[in-house]
Amino acid sequence: FIRGARELDIDAVAHNGELIVHAVSEHVEDAGVHSGDASLILPPANLSGEVMDRVREIGRKVAAAFEISGPFNMQIIMQTQGDEVLLKVIECNLRASRSFPFVSKVTDTNFVDAATRAIVGEGVPKPQNLMQGKWPFTAIKVPQFSWTRLAGADPFLGVEMSSTGEVACFGKTPEEAYLVSLLSTNGFRLPAPGKSIYVGVDDLTDPRIAQKVAAHFAQAGYPILTDCEATRSVIGEGSRVVKLDYTDRHALRDAVFANNIDLVVNLAKRRPEGKLDTNYCMRRMAVDFAIPLVNDQRCAEMLVDALDALPKGTSTAVYGSQPLNIETPVAVKTWREYLEMRNVD
Numbered sequence: 001f002i003r004g005a006r007e008l009d010i011d012a013v014a015h016n017g018e019l020i021v022h023a024v025s026e027h028v029e030d031a032g033v034h035s036g037d038a039s040l041i042l043p044p045a046n047l048s049g050e051v052m053d054r055v056r057e058i059g060r061k062v063a064a065a066f067e068i069s070g071p072f073n074m075q076i077i078m079q080t081q082g083d084e085v086l087l088k089v090i091e092c093n094l095r096a097s098r099s100f101p102f103v104s105k106v107t108d109t110n111f112v113d114a115a116t117r118a119i120v121g122e123g124v125p126k127p128q129n130l131m132q133g134k135w136p137f138t139a140i141k142v143p144q145f146s147w148t149r150l151a152g153a154d155p156f157l158g159v160e161m162s163s164t165g166e167v168a169c170f171g172k173t174p175e176e177a178y179l180v181s182l183l184s185t186n187g188f189r190l191p192a193p194g195k196s197i198y199v200g201v202d203d204l205t206d207p208r209i210a211q212k213v214a215a216h217f218a219q220a221g222y223p224i225l226t227d228c229e230a231t232r233s234v235i236g237e238g239s240r241v242v243k244l245d246y247t248d249r250h251a252l253r254d255a256v257f258a259n260n261i262d263l264v265v266n267l268a269k270r271r272p273e274g275k276l277d278t279n280y281c282m283r284r285m286a287v288d289f290a291i292p293l294v295n296d297q298r299c300a301e302m303l304v305d306a307l308d309a310l311p312k313g314t315s316t317a318v319y320g321s322q323p324l325n326i327e328t329p330v331a332v333k334t335w336r337e338y339l340e341m342r343n344v345d
Contacts, residue, residue: 005031005079014063015118023103036161045174071115073097106139136341140177141168147287179306195262204269216304246281267297
């Protein structure tokens with residue numbers, strides 16, 4: 001297995017084997033999460049110009065090798081070894097992907113129109129590199145899940161696609177775009193002041209991320225609860241162990257209310273072997289009791305980074321210990337206003 005890697009999505013159109021247009025999106029999650037369940041960042045936030053050029057060259061070579069005329073989509077594994085960035089193509093689909101509308105909107109280029117013209121061979125646009133130039137904004141597409149409609153299903157991200165929709169939003173920074181996108185999904189909200197955060201991990205969880213997430217919410221005034229001493233030892237002494245009886249639904253509901261649990265952050269990465277697994281039970285409890293759930297460690301880190309990036313004093317007023325009496329900290333702009341930002345020197 002390849003661990004600690006990220007995936008890149010490349011949506012592209014070619015004509016007679018020549019690359020016409022392409023867009024490169026970066027996954028927030030670690031590699032291994034289905035691209036349909038992943039959060040996509042466009043333009044990528046962590047790729048150098050040299051890596052972007054290499055990705056474009058890979059797309060050009062694939063288009064030429066298969067003599068593609070029309071749309072295609074690729075997934076590339078990006079792994080860092082020392083100072084070297086390794087890129088490996090793991091999938092190539094000779095079709096339009098679900099992210100075609102997303103990249104079309106963000107780049108203000110109709111990929112479907114370009115693909116149609118490439119297929120019929122009429123009015124084919126000239127090749128252009130849409131990823132060049134300054135990007136004064138970021139767009140992020142996050143998945144929308146329907147776990148409540150699937151009784152007993154595990155809200156776990158893996159190689160099998162589980163999402164039933166998606167939401168995309170723009171922002172001046174990746175953090176702003178991610179926060180707005182996440183808050184736009186159905187079922188997610190920030191925890192109310194005075195409520196508790198319930199945290200779960202396993203042996204594959206990155207301790208640094210677990211500690212960072214717990215410390216952020218603790219500093220914002222939220223009690224941090226954990227399911228066992230092992231988890232408490234990972235995230236720090238400021239947390240308190242609260243064991244829940246998942247076999248008794250009535251007792252579980254009473255315990256959730258008694259402990260004021262208003263956000264579940266489950267950072268376990270190992271797929272459970274059965275329904276008695278405590279991390280599965282924790283995730284399913286969140287879904288069944290309509291508690292917001294963060295079920296990926298990279299997404300959890302992105303969330304706290306986004307909250308930290310809010311204007312000074314705003315984050316605690318928005319979701320922490322102070323009253324909810326301020327205006328939205330994120331400026332509201334139209335799609336066209338964001339696009340026009342690229343034309344300003």
